[in-house]
Amino acid sequence: xxxxxxxxxxxxxxxxxxxxxxxxxxxxxxxxxxxxxxxxxxxxxxxxxxxxxxxxxxxxxxxxxxxxxxxxxxxxxxxxxxxxxxxxxxxxxxxxxxxxxxxxxxxxxxxxxxxxxxxxxxxxxxxxxxxxxxxxxxxxxxxxxxxxxxx
Numbered sequence: 001x002x003x004x005x006x007x008x009x010x011x012x013x014x015x016x017x018x019x020x021x022x023x024x025x026x027x028x029x030x031x032x033x034x035x036x037x038x039x040x041x042x043x044x045x046x047x048x049x050x051x052x053x054x055x056x057x058x059x060x061x062x063x064x065x066x067x068x069x070x071x072x073x074x075x076x077x078x079x080x081x082x083x084x085x086x087x088x089x090x091x092x093x094x095x096x097x098x099x100x101x102x103x104x105x106x107x108x109x110x111x112x113x114x115x116x117x118x119x120x121x122x123x124x125x126x127x128x129x130x131x132x133x134x135x136x137x138x139x140x141x142x143x144x145x146x147x148x149x150x151x
Contacts, residue, residue, distance in 0.1 A: 049073040050141035052134065058149045062119060062126065067134055067146060069113045078139040079105040079113075085136040087117060087127075095121045095132070104139075119150060 051070045059065055067085075071077045083100035096117065107113050117134075119127050129150050136144045 050077055050138060050144060052136050052144035052146045054134075054146055054148055056148075058151060059119075061129065061150055065117045065119065065148065067115055067117070067136075069107060069136060069138075069144070071107045071109055071111055071141075073141065074109055075140075076106040076108050077141045079107065080137065080139055081105065083115060084138070085115060085134055088133045088135055089127070090131040095127055097122065 049072055051072060053068045053070055055066060069077070081100040081102050082105055083098040086094050086097040089095050098115075105113070121127050127150065131147060131149050133145050133147045138144070
């Protein structure tokens with residue numbers, strides 16, 4: 001293959017990439033959530049706007065742990081998938097991360113979304129007693145955390 005042919009192939013691939021990026025954007029940022037330039041401070045939504053709630057702070061081994069995302073904002077909260085949460089142990093290691101549908105999920109103002117964790121790790125084993133943290137990531141209301149204990 002000659003240098004001229006290689007150059008032509010590179011140009012065609014670059015053009016295809018650019019055209020594909022315009023025709024099929026991977027993510028469209030919701031209006032009003034533009035990224036600030038490095039010199040501008042970023043503004044976060046009020047901390048009390050989105051809430052991660054637990055029924056209690058201590059659970060017995062094997063007891064289902066139900067937690068709720070409550071949207072008290074005046075706008076929808078956007079989730080990157082159907083279960084954007086994980087469970088970390090007291091050392092910060094991820095012990096469980098659910099399999100989730102890869103769809104954007106909106107939680108409208110005043111609505112809630114509930115999930116349940118059965119205290120099992122990624123291999124299906126019961127986790128031990130200790131302190132754990134739910135980490136729930138939203139696309140526009142920050143990362144929410146809630147710590148609890150299993151006895």
